[in-house]
Amino acid sequence: MKESFILGVEEFIRKACEQECYQNDGGIRCLCNKCDCTRIMEDRVVKVHLYKHGFKPNYWIWTDHGEQIVQDDLDNNDDCIGTGRGVEDDQFLSMEGMVYDALRQQQSSQPPSSNTMEEALNEQTQRFYNLLLDASTLLYEGASDSKLSMCVKLLACKLNWNVPDQCLEFISKMLLDVAPTNSNLPKSYYDAKRLVSKLGLEPKKIDCCVNGYMLFYNNESDKNDGGLLECKFCHKPRYRDYNTGASNKKPIPVKAMFYLPIIPRLQRMYASTQIAGEMMWHYDNKSSNGVLRHPCDVEAWKHFDRVYLDFAAKPCNV
Numbered sequence: 001m002k003e004s005f006i007l008g009v010e011e012f013i014r015k016a017c018e019q020e021c022y023q024n025d026g027g028i029r030c031l032c033n034k035c036d037c038t039r040i041m042e043d044r045v046v047k048v049h050l051y052k053h054g055f056k057p058n059y060w061i062w063t064d065h066g067e068q069i070v071q072d073d074l075d076n077n078d079d080c081i082g083t084g085r086g087v088e089d090d091q092f093l094s095m096e097g098m099v100y101d102a103l104r105q106q107q108s109s110q111p112p113s114s115n116t117m118e119e120a121l122n123e124q125t126q127r128f129y130n131l132l133l134d135a136s137t138l139l140y141e142g143a144s145d146s147k148l149s150m151c152v153k154l155l156a157c158k159l160n161w162n163v164p165d166q167c168l169e170f171i172s173k174m175l176l177d178v179a180p181t182n183s184n185l186p187k188s189y190y191d192a193k194r195l196v197s198k199l200g201l202e203p204k205k206i207d208c209c210v211n212g213y214m215l216f217y218n219n220e221s222d223k224n225d226g227g228l229l230e231c232k233f234c235h236k237p238r239y240r241d242y243n244t245g246a247s248n249k250k251p252i253p254v255k256a257m258f259y260l261p262i263i264p265r266l267q268r269m270y271a272s273t274q275i276a277g278e279m280m281w282h283y284d285n286k287s288s289n290g291v292l293r294h295p296c297d298v299e300a301w302k303h304f305d306r307v308y309l310d311f312a313a314k315p316c317n318v
Contacts, residue, residue, distance in 0.1 A: 151192035283315035
């Protein structure tokens, strides 16, 4: 058994060094049970880690080490696919999953016993079916992408490589020119952004003091600073060349920030059947041998649980 394990380690190191990602990363992602493919180290260090901690369990497809994924691998490794790590779902199933997650989040946020509940649900249901149609309708006959998936890719392109808006406009027009039919393609970057925004999780734009002393917004603690025109501390103006008489133009703030509200993002995580289990992993997998594996194993987390028993009793609380 020991000899076979040593041969397995040697074989893994040999194959990992032959992969293209080994040259790109400058090392090997450590496959030991402790590092969990999150750290890149030299091959000799990875070998020591594997001898000491053993291999990461259920890692049948080398998605982090450059192995090509074939259909046979996907069919024979349902357990690995079920974890949601490293294996991309079908594009249409992924888009439809985003739509279903968005619908569940919106339904959970509906107020109970409202007179306008039926109208709100009808409008929400129609929005859901429109999104589902955009997620399942091909761009054109023979295409592998839907309108929604193409819009998501365009926005991902801007996020990953900091592409300017003008460049995305050019890409959208180029796609319109070369596509056999352009009825389902986004006409502009604005159209793509508007469609994806229907999935929820929009950022909030908040005006700031130019010197960073305060934010111009109202909160639940009766702090009504949203209507101020200058900073309370340094008295710098909130807007550029603000003229009270020119009411037909929207004032331009001197400085602004984008805020990503955490509550709807947590709701979306729990709405996803794939992510909800991982969000509550810490509750059912607490360490009993004194090994620190998760923040829930530290003394500060345990002290919080002892003080706030009602909060700690619900595994969905984070």
